[in-house]
Amino acid sequence: MSVNSLQLQHFVMNIVIINKSDTTGGAAIVSMRLLNALREAGHNARMLVAERKSDSPYVEKIASGFRLKSAFIADRIPMAYHNGMSRSTLFKIDGAIWGIDITSNPLVQSADAIFINWINQGVLSLEDIYDLSKLGKKIIWTMHDMWNFTGICHHAGDCNRYIYPLQCGLCPLLRERWWNKNPSFFDLSYQTFLRKLCLYKLVDITFVAVSSWLEQCARQSTLLKNQKIKRIPNAFPLPDIKDIHRTESAGRIRLIFAAARVDDDIKDFSTLKEALRYISEHHPEIAEKMEITIIGGIKNRSLLKKFPISMQYRGTVNDQKEMQRAYQSSDIVISSSEFETLPGTLIEGQAYGAIPVAFDRGGQRDIITPGETGCLAQWDSAPEKRAESLAKAIIEAVSMLGTPDLHLRLYRNVADRFSPQAVAYKYLDLII
Secondary structure (H helix, E strand, O other), rough: HHHHHHHHHOOOOOOEEEEEOOOOOOHHHHHHHHHHHHHHHEEEEEEEEOOOOOOOOEEEEEEOHHHHHHHEEEEEEHHHOOOOOHHHHHOOOOOOOOOOOOOHHHHHHHOOOOEOOOOOOOOOOOHHHHHHHHOEEEEEEOOOHHHOOOOOOOOOOOOOOOOOOOOOOOOOOOOOOOOOOOOOOOOHHHHHHHHHHHHHHHOEEEEOOOOHHHHHHHHHHOOOOOEEEEEOOOOOOOOOOHOOOOOOOOOOOEEEEEEEOOOOOHHHHHHHHHHHHHHHHHHHHOOEEEEEEEEEEOOHHHHHHOOOOOEEEOOOOOOHHHHHHHHHHOOEEOOOOOEEEEEEEEHHHHOOOOOOEEEEHHHHHHOOOEOOOOEEEEOOOOOOHHHHHHHHHHHHHHHHHHOHHHHHHHHHHHHHHOOOOHHHHHHHHHOO
């Protein structure tokens, strides 16, 4: 614990966290964890959201349902116009054009510090954030993806236009429109890029990256290269190690894959399926022992057909204890995502004794030490090579099963890096 944190123990800080939701999505989950960790540290933390679904007395709605719905629609209309009315990319881009003015909200007025988290889709506009900065309060903006330093996208993929000295424009997520066939450098991504550039020059904000990979990307960017950036991981509350009771496998090799949306493009579920097919064809003696549990919503059910190994689909699981039991009944937790800022399923699975396997393309190295606390595959743009690489990482994880004290090592790795108390005090250090 730092000197600043020791000082903060002697008085109570009023902190308000702004996020779109209190339960839906990864940013919502970790925001609630931060809220609880700050309160457990003795501070008066509250949360303002557009979508309130929990019964927490410390969470309030930003505005009425009508105002929020109006802001959401007004925010989506220009996105739809500029992306050629394509629903496939409509929620992959945000311009923060419309939002809710919360400067007069009592929680904001009384706050010593304002924590901005995920605020797109009509929650806060860039102009609203500028207005918050004029209140003279400490503002800390946690980056859960790349949006803060790109024009409009949350994940840049293979596009490098956000990297200094380049500027966004000619965005690949903005399709050609029938009323304007010529892609433009001065498109919505460029316009939003300039709005962010102006905002960052006018405000005093500390940006928090939740992984070392995201921090590196931010420091390389044109928008944030000269801004204050700190790295603080998301918090993951854990039970005591003595309360974790692993379920024996009886000779089976149990895999688990969990996501809010299984068929979200960025989760690249098809690559996982092809990796398991590779194992089935090249290592049938291993594949016949394998079974996989899939958790999360899915629209394209065809992805679940003709699965190469034994498979159980459990749909969306909202009960935390049920998720814990699922992890405790798994040997290997897998992420096949193209990019992950700090994949929570890997951390949670690891904490409960499942070996994490993922591509080395994002914040995974903050979680996995290859060969010790998990396995990393090398991402490749060619689907066949990508699947083969993931398959080999899964085989490597299988070889780790049975290692003495492995479950204890995995648990301690999470406890040392992501405990709520440690994360809360790192945030508190930023306030003074």
